[in-house]
Amino acid sequence: xxxxxxxxxxxxxxxxxxxxxxxxxxxxxxxxxxxxxxxxxxxxxxxxxxxxxxxxxxxxxxxxxxxxxxxxxxxxxxxxxxxxxxxxxxxxxxxxxxxxxxxxxxxxxxxxxxxxxxxxxxxxxxxxxxxxxxxxxxxxxxxxxxxxxxxxxxxxxxxxxxxxxxxxxxxxxxxxxxxxxxxxxxxxxxxxxxxxxxxxxxxxxxxxxxxxxxxxxxxxxxxxxxxxxxxxxxxxxxxxxxxxxxxxxxxxxxxxxxxxxxxxxxxxxxxxxxxxxxxxxxxxxxxxxxxxxxxxxxxxxxxxxxxxxxxxxxxxxxxxxxxxxxxxxxxxxxxxxxxxxxxxxxxxxxxxxxxxxxxxxxxxxxxxxxxxxxxxxxxxxxxxxxxxxxxxxxxxxxxxxxxxxxxxxxxxxxxxxxxxxxxxxxxxxxxxxxxxxxxxxxxxxxxxxxxxxxxxxxxxxxxxxxxxxxxxxxxxxxxxxxxxxxxxxxxxxxxxxxxxxxxxxxxxxxxxxxxxxxxxxxxxxxxxxxxxxxxxxxxxxxxxxxxxxxxxxxxxxxxxxxxxxxxxxxxxxxxxxxxx
Amino acid sequence: xxxxxxxxxxxxxxxxxxxxxxxxxxxxxxxxxxxxxxxxxxxxxxxxxxxxxxxxxxxxxxxxxxxxxxxxxxxxxxxxxxxxxxxxxxxxxxxxxxxxxxxxxxxxxxxxxxxxxxxxxxxxxxxxxxxxxxxxxxxxxxxxxxxxxxxxxxxxxxxxxxxxxxxxxx
Numbered sequence: 001x002x003x004x005x006x007x008x009x010x011x012x013x014x015x016x017x018x019x020x021x022x023x024x025x026x027x028x029x030x031x032x033x034x035x036x037x038x039x040x041x042x043x044x045x046x047x048x049x050x051x052x053x054x055x056x057x058x059x060x061x062x063x064x065x066x067x068x069x070x071x072x073x074x075x076x077x078x079x080x081x082x083x084x085x086x087x088x089x090x091x092x093x094x095x096x097x098x099x100x101x102x103x104x105x106x107x108x109x110x111x112x113x114x115x116x117x118x119x120x121x122x123x124x125x126x127x128x129x130x131x132x133x134x135x136x137x138x139x140x141x142x143x144x145x146x147x148x149x150x151x152x153x154x155x156x157x158x159x160x161x162x163x164x165x166x167x168x169x170x171x172x173x174x175x176x177x178x179x180x181x182x183x184x185x186x187x188x189x190x191x192x193x194x195x196x197x198x199x200x201x202x203x204x205x206x207x208x209x210x211x212x213x214x215x216x217x218x219x220x221x222x223x224x225x226x227x228x229x230x231x232x233x234x235x236x237x238x239x240x241x242x243x244x245x246x247x248x249x250x251x252x253x254x255x256x257x258x259x260x261x262x263x264x265x266x267x268x269x270x271x272x273x274x275x276x277x278x279x280x281x282x283x284x285x286x287x288x289x290x291x292x293x294x295x296x297x298x299x300x301x302x303x304x305x306x307x308x309x310x311x312x313x314x315x316x317x318x319x320x321x322x323x324x325x326x327x328x329x330x331x332x333x334x335x336x337x338x339x340x341x342x343x344x345x346x347x348x349x350x351x352x353x354x355x356x357x358x359x360x361x362x363x364x365x366x367x368x369x370x371x372x373x374x375x376x377x378x379x380x381x382x383x384x385x386x387x388x389x390x391x392x393x394x395x396x397x398x399x400x401x402x403x404x405x406x407x408x409x410x411x412x413x414x415x416x417x418x419x420x421x422x423x424x425x426x427x428x429x430x431x432x433x434x435x436x437x438x439x440x441x442x443x444x445x446x447x448x449x450x451x452x453x454x455x456x457x458x459x460x461x462x463x464x465x466x467x468x469x470x471x472x473x474x475x476x477x478x479x480x481x482x483x484x485x486x487x488x489x490x491x492x493x494x495x496x497x498x499x500x501x502x503x504x505x506x507x508x509x510x511x512x513x514x515x516x517x518x519x520x521x522x523x524x525x526x527x528x529x530x531x532x533x534x535x536x537x538x539x540x541x542x543x544x545x546x547x548x549x550x551x552x553x554x555x556x557x558x559x560x561x562x563x564x565x566x567x568x569x570x571x572x573x574x575x576x577x578x579x580x
Numbered sequence: 581x582x583x584x585x586x587x588x589x590x591x592x593x594x595x596x597x598x599x600x601x602x603x604x605x606x607x608x609x610x611x612x613x614x615x616x617x618x619x620x621x622x623x624x625x626x627x628x629x630x631x632x633x634x635x636x637x638x639x640x641x642x643x644x645x646x647x648x649x650x651x652x653x654x655x656x657x658x659x660x661x662x663x664x665x666x667x668x669x670x671x672x673x674x675x676x677x678x679x680x681x682x683x684x685x686x687x688x689x690x691x692x693x694x695x696x697x698x699x700x701x702x703x704x705x706x707x708x709x710x711x712x713x714x715x716x717x718x719x720x721x722x723x724x725x726x727x728x729x730x731x732x733x734x735x736x737x738x739x740x741x742x743x744x745x746x747x748x749x750x
Binding site: 162167168169170171172173174175182183184185186192580 | 631634635638643644645646647648649650653654655656
């Protein structure tokens, strides 16, 4: 232990502790900007670039960055001297002198960390005048918009993309005043290996990285009387949307969300959970088919579009292992524009499917060539993130918290508990196992429903489940760095599994890149996951193959699961992509 | 000018690999920190760091191409574009400057039809400026590759260019 003094308070902390950590421990607040420690997902950004956390250390002539300086025995630290306070103000003023000060019209107005910092330090005037960096916005990606003019060079995105996700799209490039966090060869984002997971957006303190905004197009479609606009909502949206309206983290707002969508003017308010059940029917069938016919195992879940893009760029030799199932919202689109359109007597060409997703990669996915075509055009026309939906609800003047609870519309609105847990890490594989357990052991009068061994928050988990006298080994990874480890083991023949679930975002979709900002607090993700499991528990039907609307769909339209019609509408293919 | 006599060799297609880079990589006892030596070697052999070479080095070291590009753009010593056979550097240090170096630079720009930092279309000359080369007694000074020209006047510029045009390809 090391004895130190901070602002005349004596304390003792373990060796290696930084001044910032020690100060936080005893309730002394030091402002920070670039610093970000998320130990749960092994994200450590201690680059010390912003100098906002400067403090005075007795015996040192210059000021010291608290975030990246370890305490030493007998250190006497002052965080609240005039010199330290002035230095921090100067640093923020310098940052602001090269920042477009357009807070009123900025996407991050109200959630920007630089804005809060300026408020906290009471900045009223920026003394420094000089040239500002001017760059073009990169709007090439279907998911993420880069605006380097608003970048404070904190390098959180770089750490997230390189260390946590191991994708490596960002790096500090060029030099001095021209330095920016850019891509290889200044390539537009669309031409890089970016998986569109949006985790960089989740940790960006400003609006340098934001999601593409599709709300205007959706409002247009809703207002167009010739179009029939269908909304579908992902499992993880209903447990986070409330946060945008000040409700406690983990509040389930399924009923209010449905009511809000109806008020906004969607013609049908339906549920991606229905399609999650459909996905399980197909994926469990594909799994059993591969098992019985000597197909390649493990089977990898394919619900997560960022993970699918990751394997296409990084492991092109493994493209035969992911399940060929489209992701649930894409299945939904394909069925809505055929089966549902026919049932409703709506011209499929006039039907617009809007997916409300916790995800930014779904925006990219919706633009994939292989997910349009057939007779239906694009399966999904627009994807909105949870944040975008919240903005639209506010824009429409809807008092969200006062809304009554309403149900989804029918035909594609029913869902099981198995689909609800798609929203968190381990959920998809548990849903598959629930159904496979029944199908492979039809004699068992009381098949298992809850598979606790598949739940949890560790980055890579493995477990074996047994039914019908057979043992199945499954693995679960969330976060693309963990996915890479698992895939490398498979590639090298070190790991033998029957099935694997991979989600690109830490904690799965509850931590998705399109979710309300978690404020750098990972506890939020755990609470959201709890809400997902509560939703599951509250359902009367908890296995996908018992969903009556799904069964009706097969009976009336699709025929057999994994059959010909199902292949045509519900399955897809993958393509090799460059690594850059 | 022909290919064979050029100072640098045209970078090979990535499919064929870059043997000089491979050889240096294999000879390094510690592969950590190999990035800058590999980039130096590539520039020495090929004259500049093409995108293909940067991607090749990235794959060799198993690091993102963005990181390689970050390092290549950080150090001004690395060229990202192909340079001319002769590198003309006009000194703009204080002594040269007060003795009219700017008019010398302008004369080269006019004679070659290019601006500072650019390369002539025929690949012969790259024009740039440098700061003091320590030969202030000879101001204004022009360096062409390693050769120093002192007390240059705007009238000398054409002669100097022609002299090198004559050498081109030799």
